[in-house]
Amino acid sequence: MANTYAYALLLRGINVGGHRKVPMADLRALLTELGHGGVRSYLQSGNAVFTSPERDERQLATAIERAIEGHFGFTVDCLVRGAPYLRAIVDDCPFPAAELEGRQLHVTYFSERVDPERLAGMDTAAHLPEQFRLGDRALYLYAPDGLGRSKLAEQLARPSLFKGIVATSRNWNTVLKLAEMTAASDTV
Structure with a gap:
């Protein structure tokens, strides 16, 4: 076999x-x-x-x-x-996933590696306490009030930001x- x-x-x-x-x-x-x-x-x-x-x-x-x-x-x-x-996506999560609700943490999976330069122009301090981190062909998004209310998620969803890359997001419960x-x- x-x-x-x-x-x-x-x-x-x-x-x-x-x-x-x-x-x-x-x-x-x-x-x-x-x-x-x-x-x-x-x-x-x-x-x-x-x-x-x-x-x-x-x-x-x-x-x-x-x-x-x-x-x-x-x-x-x-x-x-x-x-x-x-499994590595779960293990490498940069946020305290065990302490969060599934709706507060999301992973966007990408078709290829994302160059951090694509995100260099974002004013991340303006969106705190929301945060994101890049991983291996993935982006982790911490949105304490959920994705629907996330201003950072709105910025990350701009079509020009990841042009040419397939991206799809899942909440932490689905990731697990x-x-x-x-x-x-x-x-x-």
Whole structure:
């Protein structure tokens, strides 16, 4: 039996306001049709876990993007991240996650490394106590009043800031759950 690796699939911008609907049952069926094993979804906001012998996250994401476009008729940016990476995101959190509510801490996952120079012009002191830190293809955001009220999140969401990079955010509860789900599925 070949080694299989556990991955989380993060879809960007689906099932929001009734647009770009991707039912999770259909997504699970599509991933299974692509030959992935142990397919499970989490919430309705575009999170799935699966196993595959494939080692290349970018190749997996591209194949899934093509399959989604073929099945649903619209494009969806996808990020695929392996179990060790997801565990490292949890372990490397620069904020006291255990002391915070899940709605106060978010991770934005990026398709590639973000050069800190992109963020050099931001007036971070103006947004305190809100803070952010860059990680490995990720940005950690501490927003004590939640994302919906965060002025810093508003600044970080400017389209020009991360131009050319796919980005999708998850709250800390989802970050933890995806790390847990992939750890349980990783057979390597």
